[in-house]
Amino acid sequence: MPVVREFRLPDLGEGLTGAEVVRWLVEVGEVIAVDQPVVEVETAKAVVEVPCPYGGVVTARYGEEGEEIAVGAPLVTVAVAPADGASLLVEAAAGMLAEAAAEVERPLVGYGVAEPGKGGRRRRVGGAVPGPVSAAVPAVVPVVVPAPAPVVRTVPGVVPVISPLVRRLAREQGVDLAALSGSGPDGLIMRADVERAVAVKAVALTAPTAPAAPTAPGPVAREGVVPLRGLRKAVAEKLGRSHREIPAVTCWVDTDATELMLLRRQLNAAPGPKVSVLALLARICTVALARFPELNSSVTEDGSGIIRHPAVHLGFAAQGRRGLVVPVVRDAHARTTEQLGEELGRLTEAARDGSLTPAELTGGTFTLNNYGVFGVDGSTPILNHPEAAMLGVGRIVAKPWVHEGELAVREVVQLSFTFDHRVCDGGTAGGFLRFVADCVERPGTLLRQL
Structure with missing residues (x-):
């Protein structure tokens, strides 16, 4: 069974006691490699990326953007595989990769070596839909289970999404992936599921509503307070x-x-x-x-x-x-x-x-x-x-x-x-x-x- 490891915010030096979350670089359910940056934080000195020493599936993130996290407090948890297991992505990857291959010139087949010259954190590898996952994503630190079960049933709290395209579409359209039921194998969330949720949201926004009752003018807005944070x-x-x-x-x-x-x-x-x-x-x-x-x-x-x-x-x-x-x-x-x-x-x-x-x-x-x-x-x-x-x-x-x-x-x-x-x-x-x-x-x- 996978072991869930907790990564805490490390001491970033110079006596710093905490850092503010500027931007998350990974999402829950995402497969990450060892020493991959997972979050960008702002200390009293600079903005730095924090790499995680564990490879596997991100099961939880702690802290919203703009929130300060103390040194030693939990940052992320990662489901890490035993050394002798099989890859978590055996069944789920093939269906999503076929979908991704039809949408982009270079299909997204997993999280392997970064595309040269792009500097991004999403790994891309050219070619058609792969065969065995071990050959397609050699750089992945696998998360294993006794049987080849999909991630949604193996690690609690993981959103059943493999494709980065689906995640990006949901993020851009403001769709909560955790609230969707996937139509793919074993409940896997597909692109069509996100598009359906977007269409439902659009209908709800354009539906006629009853006119609001007249209200008295409210008080003038009070002065805003900008919190002192970070630098x-x-x-x-x-x-x-x-x-x-x-x-x-x-x-x-x-x-x-x-x-x-x-x-x-x-x-x-x-x-x-x-x-x-x-x-x-x-x-x-x-x-x-x-x-x-x-x-x-x-x-x-x-x-x-x-x-x-x-x-x-x-x-x-x-x-x-x-x-x-x-x-x-x-x-x-x-x-x-x-x-x-x-x-x-x-x-x-x-x-x-x-x-x-x-x-x-x-x-x-x-x-x-x-x-x-x-x-x-x-x-x-x-x-x-x-x-x-x-x-x-x-x-x-x-x-x-x-x-x-x-x-x-x-x-x-x-x-x-x-x-x-x-x-x-x-x-x-x-x-x-x-x-x-x-x-x-x-x-x-x-x-x-x-």
């Missing part, structure tokens, strides 16, 4: 804690960035990867932190000491599809300007498509915040707890500026620096910001530090 909840908690615990101070300076922009144009005119303004600023930050190591630090949890970080793990604010995130460039102090640019570009692209991993969003020691991309000049940001400092960069814009004793139009940027006053005094913070501004105004200053 938004994590951001709210972290920023709230930072604001409560860290005595943050911000100082700023207007800076002539004309020479820095000229240097960038010269670098990009030469062969090789293009250098971004953010990469140049990141390189300036690593040099400045080498001169002022007090700012590459954090205060201990109990507030009794200051941790000096030997490496610079540079975080930077990036706008992703889930909102504002802070990817981290590991060992930024050991990278060249080109290497910084390449890693910044890779992480920015990952933020845009939502593929950042939790490891890429944690462990920062200092943050570079380029809010100039939003068209603003200055800001007083909240520190990224538990970091002790953040450099903010506004937009670079042409302005009247006194240069070498004469009025000229120059490219000017406002630099702001927010720091934890517990780790240093204003002299250190001002020295850091002034050094950064000098490097922006006279990029040749960097040569003394390289």
